[in-house]
Amino acid sequence: MTNLAIKTALITGGGSGVGAVMARMLADAGVKVAVSGRRVDMLAEVAKHPNITAIRADVTDEASVRAMYEAMCDVIGGPDLVVANAGMAESAPFGKTSVDLWRRTIDVNLTGTFLTFREGLNVMDKTKPGRLISIASTAGLKGYAYVTAYCAAKHAVIGLIQSLANELASTPITVNAVCPGFMETPMLEQSVTNIVSKTGMSPDAARQSLAKINPQGRFIAPEEVAQTVMWLCSPQAGSITGQAISVSGGEV
Secondary structure: OOOOOOOEEEEEOOOOHHHHHHHHHHHHOOOEEEEEEOOHHHHHHHOOOOOEEEEEOOOOOHHHHHHHHHHHHHHOOOOOEEEEOOOOOOOOOHHHOOHHHHHHHHHHHHHHHHHHHHHHHHHOOOOOOEEEEEEOOHHHOOOOOOOHHHHHHHHHHHHHHHHHHHHOOOOOEEEEEEEEOOEOOHHHHHHHHHHHHHHOOOHHHHHHHHHOOOOOOOOEOHHHHHHHHHHHOOHHHOOOOOOEEEEOOOOO
């Protein structure tokens, strides 16, 4: 799919996982892409593609996000597409969820999305097609045990998406969320490690227990999420806004 309504893109958390896959897919389609994150080495690896530029940034820091867009505008111009992809998840029983874990989870997943969208919107050309997309989670559509903070943050992201979509409905800018189930990324490996350490399961058994949540009995491939983003960036998706699109193999 190369018939896109966008020419430039900013992807947070673009140094690994689905962020890196999206960046390369968009870049292969001719889009000028800026990827941001905190790990310079991983960003540099993704930025070996001639259409990708790496920018170090912390999505929880207002000044850092603003500087990220200033750097992008200087190098490739303002964004037509902004993907708020940076995220983190830690598990704990609700009664043992510390205020620090709660705040970190909200800061990265919710405040990070808010700052990424707000500052991105400030430099977007509102007279031409634009896309604001959050890589949320099925945890924004339902509840899961032991990840209360993460579910709360992702549910709030869906509310942000719906509200902002209404606010921008008179413009050519759409606002959507893509909600993957468990996906083959470094975040999945963190979940597996956590299950192993707390239950004594083998890594294979832990992976199988997570894969069973998907009715198709498998993990979501990052490429499937990236292709959904590509579709949302097509001219044909210009009326798709305010949606939380589940990519989860039928999980409800």
